[in-house]
Amino acid sequence: MKKWGVHFLIVVVTAAATAGLTALLVNIQQRKLEARDRFVRLVELDESVLDAAVWGRNFPREYDGWLRTSDTNRTRYGGSEAFSHLDAHPQLRTIYAGYPFGVDYREERGHMYSLADQKLSLRTQQFNQPGACLHCHAGGMAHVYRTQGQGDLWVGFTNVCRMPLTQAWDLVQHPVTCVDCHDPKTMALRISRPGFLAGIAVLAASDAPVPSAPSIERWRAAGRKGTYDPNREASRQEMRSMVCAQCHVEYYFKGAEKLVTFPWHRGLKVEDIEAYYDAMNYADWTHAISTAKVLKAQHPEYELWNQGIHARSGVACADCHMPYKRDGAMKISDHHIRSPVLNIRRACLTCHHVDEDEMRQRVEAIQTRTRQLLDRAMDTVAELIQEIGEAQARGVPEDAIERARAFQRQAQWRVDFISSENSMGFHAPQEAARILAEAIDFAQQGRLVLVRAARAARTDVRERAR
Numbered sequence: 448m449k450k451w452g453v454h455f456l457i458v459v460v461t462a463a464a465t466a467g468l469t470a471l472l473v474n475i476q477q478r479k480l481e482a483r484d485r486f487v488r489l490v491e492l493d494e495s496v497l498d499a500a501v502w503g504r505n506f507p508r509e510y511d512g513w514l515r516t517s518d519t520n521r522t523r524y525g526g527s528e529a530f531s532h533l534d535a536h537p538q539l540r541t542i543y544a545g546y547p548f549g550v551d552y553r554e555e556r557g558h559m560y561s562l563a564d565q566k567l568s569l570r571t572q573q574f575n576q577p578g579a580c581l582h583c584h585a586g587g588m589a590h591v592y593r594t595q596g597q598g599d600l601w602v603g604f605t606n607v608c609r610m611p612l613t614q615a616w617d618l619v620q621h622p623v624t625c626v627d628c629h630d631p632k633t634m635a636l637r638i639s640r641p642g643f644l645a646g647i648a649v650l651a652a653s654d655a656p657v658p659s660a661p662s663i664e665r666w667r668a669a670g671r672k673g674t675y676d677p678n679r680e681a682s683r684q685e686m687r688s689m690v691c692a693q694c695h696v697e698y699y700f701k702g703a704e705k706l707v708t709f710p711w712h713r714g715l716k717v718e719d720i721e722a723y724y725d726a727m728n729y730a731d732w733t734h735a736i737s738t739a740k741v742l743k744a745q746h747p748e749y750e751l752w753n754q755g756i757h758a759r760s761g762v763a764c765a766d767c768h769m770p771y772k773r774d775g776a777m778k779i780s781d782h783h784i785r786s787p788v789l790n791i792r793r794a795c796l797t798c799h800h801v802d803e804d805e806m807r808q809r810v811e812a813i814q815t816r817t818r819q820l821l822d823r824a825m826d827t828v829a830e831l832i833q834e835i836g837e838a839q840a841r842g843v844p845e846d847a848i849e850r851a852r853a854f855q856r857q858a859q860w861r862v863d864f865i866s867s868e869n870s871m872g873f874h875a876p877q878e879a880a881r882i883l884a885e886a887i888d889f890a891q892q893g894r895l896v897l898v899r900a901a902r903a904a905r906t907d908v909r910e911r912a913r
């Protein structure tokens with residue numbers, strides 16, 4: 448009996464173990480098949496396939512994430528609901544007076560809307576804009592440029608930039624898409640946008656530090672010869688930010704050609720870019736109230752991130768905005784690019800071992816401090832602008848007003864740099880605070896010039912009366 452019992456036990460255990468092992472093997476087999484699945488190519492891809500849905504047949508998981516960029520969730524300071532910044536912060540109407548941004552400026556949404564939102568904006572409905580606007584808003588622009596340039600990317604780039612935007616819209620139909628970041632043959636990350644290729648080459652050729660680039664020596668060597676090409680020389684980790692920097696950067700349209708240009712000739716910091724614009728006497732517009740020649744900053748995410756601890760530590764845009772996620776045996780990059788605050792567990796907690804609430808509070812503490820400084824800076828700049836307007840009406844001497852206008856240009860550029868950057872200071876908290884402190888100081892210096900000029904004028908009158 449005892450012996451039988453032992454045999455029975457052995458049989459049962461063996462059967463159970465076999466069943467378990469078989470199940471495991473089947474599971475592994477399934478996972479392996481899944482993993483191989485990724486490389487099963489149902490359709491051939493090349494540079495002319497711009498429609499993400501076609502790519503999605505080979506890569507359904509990434510395509511699914513991409514589709515989800517149509518979600519519209521809001522966070523405390525960001526997210527994807529297209530509310531009006533002008534209604535939320537009316538001082539911006541004063542700051543942008545006389546410029547299309549004073550008419551319509553909204554919170555950005557996900558990549559699925561990039562082309563549609565440009566068409567909806569009153570900045571394109573009520574104002575003539577150049578084809579240059581397409582560089583970052585339509586998918587597959589490299590292909591469009593090559594087609595428009597009879598095979599030459601740069602010729603096509605020039606041709607499209609200077610045509611009217613309404614005409615250029617006829618050349619495109621997709622928003623930001625797979626081919627913008629991926630080589631269709633190898634799926635490797637690659638840069639497709641000429642604005643970035645030219646911008647990063649001038650940066651490499653400068654002496655400016657680039658905190659996010661550990662390979663800066665290589666950059667310099669190639670940069671001085673004028674041959675720096677990220678598609679050849681950048682590391683994979685650098686590429687995980689550079690693909691985003693094709694669009695999430697400050698830019699301007701150069702000359703009558705309206706060529707999209709990244710102003711990185713002297714470096715990436717707010718004063719490097721300002722020095723570049725100052726040296727060529729550049730202004731985006733003449734302010735409607737003060738007639739100051741002023742600048743507009745737009746989404747300098749790559750520039751500000753470069754000044755923060757994450758860039759310096761080698762943490763790329765994709766680490767936070769496209770974190771890995773498991774899907775069966777597969778580790779894929781989350782192509783639902785969005786605010787990491789909506790996804791803290793995967794976006795941050797892989798590196799930071801605190802709980803989700805604590806992490807959210809750390810982000811919001813940084814953002815609330817930035818917001819409060821930004822509000823005070825905006826108020827002060829708006830007041831300076833109104834006071835210049837009044838001083839002009841009262842006949843304050845022109846040289847004093849001109850000096851106040853110069854302070855407005857400096858202060859406004861700094862306010863805008865942080866306000867237009869989309870992380871509310873998170874990408875580089877201390878740098879954001881430094882820039883806003885300078886903005887407040889420049890605006891107050893401008894006001895002081897006017898007060899002193901007015902006082903001097905009063906003293907003059909009294910002296911003449913004596």
Ligand code: HEC
Nearest residue numbers: 522524525526691695748749752763764767786788869870
């Ligand atoms: C360490 C993580 C991290 C890195 C690295 C990072 N970001 Fe962010 N980013 C954030 C956080 C946090 C926010 C704030 C989101 C919010 O307020 O909802 C943000 C906000 C943004 C936003 C606005 C999102 C929204 O919902 O309004 C954009 C656009 C953006 N980042 C782009 C970039 C780009 C481009 C890079 C690389 C140059 C980058 N980020 C690097 C964490 C990161």
Ligand code: HEC
Nearest residue numbers: 552553554555564565568576579580582583694695698746
């Ligand atoms: C260098 C790339 C680049 C170029 C060139 C560019 N944009 Fe954008 N645009 C972006 C990015 C990135 C965002 C999302 C971040 C943001 O809104 O700050 C954006 C957001 C927008 C939005 C939505 C938010 C808003 O501002 O109301 C509109 C509309 C828009 N752009 C219109 C235009 C127009 C018009 C032009 C041409 C004058 C243009 N863009 C040129 C990169 C670019």
Ligand code: HEC
Nearest residue numbers: 526527555556557560561564583690691693694764768785
């Ligand atoms: C070809 C240009 C382009 C590239 C490349 C690009 N973006 Fe964008 N991005 C945009 C534009 C334009 C918008 C605004 C779309 C709108 O408001 O309709 C945007 C919006 C965003 C938003 C806001 C999403 C939301 O829900 O509010 C985030 C976050 C973002 N991009 C991050 C990134 C990251 C990270 C990368 C690199 C992995 C990247 N982008 C690459 C053009 C680009």
Ligand code: HEC
Nearest residue numbers: 499502503506509510513623624625628687690765779780
């Ligand atoms: C804004 C840039 C951008 C766009 C647009 C984009 N990707 Fe990616 N993709 C990335 C990044 C960054 C990675 C991570 C690559 C790495 O680390 O080497 C990635 C990785 C991948 C991978 C490798 C597996 C993985 O998930 O990590 C595949 C496959 C892929 N993408 C497919 C697609 C498809 C399909 C589309 C269009 C539906 C698309 N991508 C659109 C930036 C982008």
Ligand code: HEC
Nearest residue numbers: 756757760762766767787794795797798799806809810876
């Ligand atoms: C790939 C790893 C990685 C990811 C992902 C990451 N971080 Fe970090 N984070 C770091 C490193 C490294 C530092 C620098 C810490 C140090 O060296 O002591 C840092 C520093 C910080 C700091 C301190 C900042 C300062 O100025 O001192 C905060 C806050 C922070 N991270 C928040 C976040 C949030 C929020 C996210 C997600 C949106 C995130 N991090 C994602 C690696 C990461």
